[in-house]
Amino acid sequence: MTLNSVLFPALRRSRLTTLQVNLGYRCNQSCAHCHVNAGPTRTEMMAIELLELIPLALKRHQIKYLDLTGGAPELHPGFRQLVLQARTAGVAVIDRCNLTILSEPGQENLADFLAEHNVTIMASLPCHTAGNVDRQRGSGVFERSISGLRQLNSLGYGDGDPLRSLNLVYNPPGATLPAPQAALEADYKRELARFGIRFDRLLTLVNMPIQRFARQLELSDSLEEYWRVLEKAYNPANLEAVMCRHLLSIDWEGWLYDCDFNQQLSLPRPGLIRHLRDLVNSDADFSDDPIHTGRHCFGCTAGSGSSCGGALQV
Template sequence: MHDTLPLLADTDFPPLRRRRLDTLQVNLGYRCNQRCLHCHVDAGPNRTEAMDAATVDLLLEVLRARRVATLDLTGGAPELNPQFRRLTASARALGVRVIDRCNLTILSEPGQEDLAGFLAAHGVEVTASLPCYSPANVDRQRGDGVFGRSIAGLRRLNALGYGDGGALVLNLVYNPQGPSLPPPQAALEADYKRELMAHFGIRFDRLFALANMPIRRFGSTLVSKGTFAAYMALLRSAHRDDNLDTVMCRELVSVDWRGDLYDCDFNQMLGLPARLAGRPRAHLRDLLRHDPAGEAIRVADHCYGCTAGQGSSCGGARGGGVQPAEAPPAGAA
């Protein structure tokens, strides 16, 4: 595994500062039932890192004290953490919006047969990864049989009322399969809705088109193939200043399985901790004493992945701009 941080650290990315804290994005651990080629977390079935009960208790205390509006749960497969359901139910009881970053196949894993019902019962918003509406392309990126299990998971969610434009929100996530920018999000969303309904009867609310970050597993692949510099040049050339206002790090703090704080999930994977009140490394307990608003955000060259073209981040495109010619059509290899 190549360390891409030395290639990213020397940057001219514009400086950023935080606004009011709105979202805690919490990585509950790196264990996953899949091992996707584009995964910036390097998650997989053999990873053992997992947030413990004491850290979950502290997290709930921070949600109450800071009146955080949104809890965004990720992994790995966050649902594999034994604390997932307790945390989810407790946060919802506080009136916090909860997002589950779901890989869909987890819904059919042994012991998780009631997971979809649990999510629906607690009004959890599901953001599900489906990098293409083509079976061959999804299985190539995520593993044999993943597309079929993903469709089965989507049908299960639809049967519970997800994706109908009501209270049970179901969003999908698209990632390119190689070193290209995603196509324009609005047009791609229309394609997804048409194809998934026509061939599988699937409904969903929104599609988020995310650029692949040049870090961890994907970054290592770029280095190995000698395409890292070209991909970074693509991201930098497509940068738009107007996307700086809506990048997720402005109002989000990323929390790892140990409770350490980062400015975003990508910084977490690079080992670039957030700085709070002059401390070189911040922890959840620091949020009980210090407001992160106004703090400087740590940036590096990978940040161009969130501001290139239409913009990206975990909430999908923001700027709505036209992508450069290098962007492939949906499903392109």
């Protein structure tokens, strides 16, 4: 049997704890590895009437975590109101922040808002050197990212306080698996300390061959080779901890998916509850529901594994 013919094992959901919401594809950056093709020219954004359903869904299903992503989720005009509603209800909020958004016009008090409401920050920083970051994200991004991190540190982020967690997110520069998370975290902490930067954890993510990154691999005739890397590194021990087993992903139009990657591949979740409106009107607990899997799932289970919370085997 060839690797190409290997099917990913069937998966079923455990208890639902996290609602991950993509508020839209508008972003102030256009990163080379972005699997949602986000950028400054994108106009897709969740309608306010859908945004207003999210607190209702959180309450009805007793969801513990609201994970906000994009694009740059902070650019949605309803971002702050949604954060406020979730935190008032006792739901932990995670902001997938690109750091440079903190210095965008009109966002000057964003860091203060995040700190005031104890929002956990997952800050994307693909390397601890300026050259590598700027090549992947654009000229000047590293310097602006360091400035953003200093701003967050001044507000109590990165000092071990669980109420103000600051975690950095690492993606490899190309079609390779990330190095061990613990070793990379030590490197990041040592190198960023030179800039006076502190953070809590480093989370390593596998680059998924989806959208913009997949096209780059196709242009270099290396897409199939990367698929084989992921499949060969498959580790069944990661199946118990993959993010789709406790998470629902919602796109900017309100449609439900088993994960963010399924969302980008237009792979709807099985079952009758397909939309945010269905979620609000249902008492289903989703336990033992089947999960829509595919070849891309080898990316989450390769090597040490990969999820929204970093490596699965540390």
